[in-house]
Amino acid sequence: MATVFRWLLRIVSGMILLSVLGVIGVYYLASRSLLDYDAAHTVQGIDGEVEIVRDTHSVPHVFGQSDADVFFGLGFAHAQDRLWQMTMLRRTAQGRLSELFGSRTLKIDEMMRRLDLYPLAVQSVAAQDARTLAALEAYSAGVNAWLETVNTEALGRGAPELFLFSNEIAPWQPADSIALVKLMALQLSGQLESEVLRARISLVLPPERVRDILPDVPGEGIASLPEYAALFPTAPRFAASTMDYSPLNPVQPRGFAGASNAWAAAPSRSASGGALLANDPHLGFSAPSIWYLARMELSTGGVIGGTIPGIPVILSGRSAALGWGITTAYVDDQDIFIERLNPENPGEYETPTGFKPFRTRSSIIQIKDAAPKTIALRWTENGPVLTGEHFNLATVTPPGHVAALSWTALSPRDTSIGAALDLMRAQSIEAAIEAGERHIAPAQNLTLVEPGRIAMKTIGAVPRRDVRHQSQGRFPSPGWIATNRWQGRMPYASNPEFLDPEGGILGNTNNKTVNRPFPDHISFTWGDTQRIYRWQRLMQNREVHTRESFIEAQLDTVSFTARALLPLVAKDLWFTGEAAPEGTVEQRRKQALDLLAEWNGEMNEHLPEPLIYAAWMRALQNRLIRDELGPLAAEFRHIDPVFIERVFRDTDGASAWCNVVQSTRVESCTDIARMALDDALIWTQETYGPAIGSLRWGDAHEATHDHQVLGTVPVLSAFVNIRQSTSGGDNTLQRGLTKGSGPDPFLNVHGAGYRGVYDFADPDSSVFIISTGQSGHPLSRHYDDLGELWRRGEYIPMSLDPALARAAAEGVTVLRPAE
Template sequence: MKLVLKIVGGLIALLLIAALALGGWYLYQKQPVRSGTLALEKLTAPVSVRFDERGVPHIRAENQTDLYRALGYVHAQHRLFQMEMVRRLAKGELAEILGPKLVEVDTLFRTLGIRAHAKATVAKMDMATPANQALLAYLDGINQYQDTQRSPIEFDILGIPHQPFTPEDTIAVSGYLAYSFAAAFRTEPVMTFIRDKLGPDYLRTFDIEWNPQGVLTQPTTLSQRDWGSLNHIAQISQDAMALAGVPLFEGSNAWAISGKRTASGKPLLAGDPHIGFSTPSVWYEAHLSAPDFELYGNFQALSPFALLGHNMDFGWSLTMFQNDDVDLVAEKVNPENPQQVWHNGQWVNLTTRSETITVKGAPPVQLSLRRSPHGPIINDVFKDSLGDTPIAMWWAFLETENPTLQAFYELNRADTRDKAREAASKIHAPGLNVVWANAKGDIGWWAAAKLPQRPQGVNPTFILDASKGEAEKPGFYAFNFNPQEENPARGYIMSANHQPKPSSGVPVPGYYNLYDRAQRMDDVLSNPKVRWDTEAAQALQLDTSNGYSRRILQNLLPVMQSVVTDANEKAFMEPLTKWDGNYSTDSIAATLFSQMLYELSKAAMEDELGEVQFKNLLNTRAIDFALPLLVADPQSPWWDNTNTKAKESHFETVRIAWSNTLKHLQGLYGTSLLDWRWGAAHTVTHVHPLGRQKPLHLLFNVGPFAAPGGRETPNNLSGAMGPAPWAVSYGPSTRRVIDFADASRAVGINPVGQSGVLFDTHYADQAERYIAGEYVPQHLSEDNVQAYTKSRLRFKPAP
């Protein structure tokens, strides 16, 4: 019997060993190939790829077509699943692999028309241009990898079929990029609701001029069902990227300093675009080199051209312009024919197209999508919240030529200020601030976008009324009317998503960020005593202070001190009275302040807005602008709780908010203030799409890490306003600093790692260094590339 047990035990052990061996072999087969020789179809000459200590490829080719084909291959072997997810999100094809829960997200993106627009755009493209030849070579490299190598683990888990990547995918992804900037979906419905349902006294808190011209006026033409429909769309818009695990573009910092203010005597460029955190991160770094071209760039999935980049001679960074390039338009319907709307003095027919969403494990979903002269009707395909008034979406991305690929092809080669300006002029939507510098001493900033001309008196913050002609666009302003600067006398340029002041006087409405972050950066940059170098630039990128808390607390603390009478509660309030506004990980005041802001907003506004509208408001920048004005106005109608018979003052509402703040934090962290540190409540986890399902989060997600910084500090590690604990959802997607005295010594950092392949060495090897505020070299010179090469891969032409 003992012998039998030993034999059985041995067999079980052998089976376990075999299973582990098979599992190890399975995972090994999925890893990127970074050494050896591979044959690549259509190459005209060998290409070398040297991978450095972070897994960044340094690609050397004899011509640019071979260069981009190799880039596509190595990009795909590190990020193929990311490429697959972002194209499916943009084209409305996620339900095919993720099932019915993604149908609404697919419906939204089909309704936006990105897929149809991409198809029409590609049909008109001249594929013989150098930019499009580069695109085709890059996509061919991706497809060759997909056709010849093992699928990523995620493809096996989800059963994703292989489909070739096409130019339509690249154009569609650029549409997703434009959409992710569009705050109109979240902002315009709630602001219109406040104006039309609550009135000008409530609206005044948001610092928006009360102007009924060009917008829906009372009595409102929107029904309760219309508001339900718009609220639903706003929520889907907010959730779309989270469900798909695709980063959302949020904000950014960038600045360029002229040589007269730097320690080296040459311009210095710094930038850190703020984008949603995910695993893998949004950027893929690569160094491209050919006899007539060199660039160290940060690349987005399915784009062959770097959106951020530099070489020894020039470089640039981007911030989001935040201009309003989306208008929601309430159409006037013909009472005799519901398929007609009023446009330019007459009834015109709506056009209709049909699309089919394939759904994993369920029948296909048929869509009938209508379009007016102002754009796609966005609210009549969500049947559970169907409204009565068709709401059209005018979107600059759909209404402009928008040769963005050509723009970045040129920007990747813009070695003079004139070339950079010309490249920037070709960016129509989304609006981007291009901050540029070169080794010759020039610095420049161009707000790149096609700015629409709107009729006098129109405020696009609200839903527009088509029946009055206020939604019409006579045309666009010329690029030279856009906000811009070149070599200003003050010696620096700074862009931080704040509202610009164009010298041309052209109006630039938008959904701009709080000015506190920009003000903090400008205060530091304007100090004439600072001689700027790489270390000083890093310190500013990592700064965790701003003046927002002081703006609010100067009016809020006196009220709190008058209503808080309990000695124990006063002790809890003491950190706020001494706070310098720094969101360091050991700050207790940062935790108290952030929870109090949420409780104050909830106590003041949720009763008037309702739960859904209030949640949508918390996801907009409008709430940030409103709170300083609210606490400064004791007569604001928001202070009264409309659910009670009594009329509450700001004293009662502040007292309730403070009481709820303490109750919530004590319930989470106990009664010791020492346990209320910011780093305990404020953490970042880089979430993989599959990491949203337990227990896969243990494998795929990276983190959590205690996070410094906060909402609109220069180190903008943040998320939507809400109750503790706070999961950071976005922040610097990279931090770059280039001193053009020697651009080969540029530094940067990736929030997670270069690779999106699970168990790869470079899957998360930069995550801890990133959150600690460290930087790593971006090797550009041949000596440095040679010194830090860890492996070599060679592509040869296929026989």
């Protein structure tokens, strides 16, 4: 027995020792790629010495003797901190994820190959002017110099993830940066999904009910449209969703296609006497953040702000002369065309002048641990042909037809990156607007400030449509009818533009910006109908604004939506509850209503009311639409306040949604509101406990900065994911868009990964922040150091003074040219 015990002790001790050695080994290998910020490197590709001065928060300030050397330095810094992220973005754009992840990413790769983004980026290199091409080549050389440094100095493959996925890294090319801009356009363009959903809804509901569930943004209406079933009588009626929205998929559900805030005040509305600008672009959260802070000292002056690794551009930021911010413009720049196949030859499709052959080529997808797959890519005159499993197109494509996509980003002469580079060098609003003419996609509202002026301009190509277009681009249309096809682009001068407004305030929350009839309408679908009202109130409550009041607006968590909907939905429920025993449904309902009656709509993480309200409205919309839409109800992940308001105001008979069509009883809207509240209270009790007063919005509304690949791996996820209790919600200015599905529907998954506020009376008092940290290395203290500041609504200084950067430097990386 003693012998057995001794052997067991030896085995257990050995296993513990091996585990400890394994942990030490993993730490050693991973730590090899931790940066030494005070290193010096001799590199090929620069003409003079380059300095990368990293301040206290690891923000690189890049100095060089020429613009090319500065772009080289930015590429070097991006690769140092975010190499894994850059390679993943490039693989996504190329449709090469399956080389790392096997068959689970095959559908994503197929979709990206069919969209053809990377080959179009390669073609677009030839369309760049000499200065843009020089910047792209210098940036690429900087990235590749770091790859060479990693290899020669044995720096742990450059990122710990690359020990797990050890495929070779190809040198960076100018086309890679252009492809990432196109990938960004895909992430920020949601018109395609809206078209498909409207078509699916049109197949099961009468037109008046479609107007309820997919309401137009309040404003001037449009002429009536044909029903989708009339255009395509053989299209499927009910079909399950075919989309897999995995973390690696750049396409996310409807409602996640991008949002942002930007506002500006002219000197007449600024307490400091200089123009003010605030900007917070919204994208999906990740660890590390998609955003990376940087400063470049160009020949035209310093520029500082938010970049995306892989793209050598300050996308939102300022120079000494100009500040700029971006918001998604929601331009209707995508159309789906249903192409009719030739019954005699499926290799041809119908055009206005007869049948023509598809333009085709083959593409081979390499798959880890599986045989390669060859797919046939097809193009029509309208664009690439997509299969039915992408974007749920199978649900709206009749037999004997295929779906093709027209999209402005599918340009082989895309000069968007050149426009962004010119914007960084612009010294005036007029020069910035002129630079925007070269921008193709994604369409953005560009908010601009000089020290004494403000402006806003929509940049991006806007399709020209025929006034006789059958669907006006609102849902898929027959591709063989000439009047449905695009007629080129609208002139840039017709894009919305606002210069020096009389009131001295400009802003955008993805709201409707212009009220034009089709085809000059810009869009029928906008990203916000609610936040804009809260913004208007905050702006008009003050005669003059300060940097602090702009920060206060960025961090505002009061929901106009809650304030507007609760009195409407609960008008027959307030204070009507009778006495009931503790623990009963009636008692919990009374407690909830009493709390909501005293609530001001603030979506504060420490309060119970936001969780009760959010759960109630979610349950309410589900009860309203589930019986009419069946499986299609799952496509509505977030409440639509305009829809709920239409129902409870009985606009155009919309209260019909309150009646459950499968029951013999006729339910009223008050009945449904009461039942939905009970649903919500049961859910909160089962999920968070029975004490209503102890509920906490932040427990449900955690920001999920998850590692895109390792975030679901047991044990590792605890080291690479960043979770934070947060305030805000779907419709607050401090927007924290909820997941909308699954067991944790209120997780905060999409919001302001970057915030900047610039005061041109005192530019060095400008501030900024990102949602995680500068480094993509989980062992670095800069992996999450900015995240806690971001959660608390704090910022870090933003100075273009080289002396300040050097005074607070954590380290200086010196790049010397090789002889």
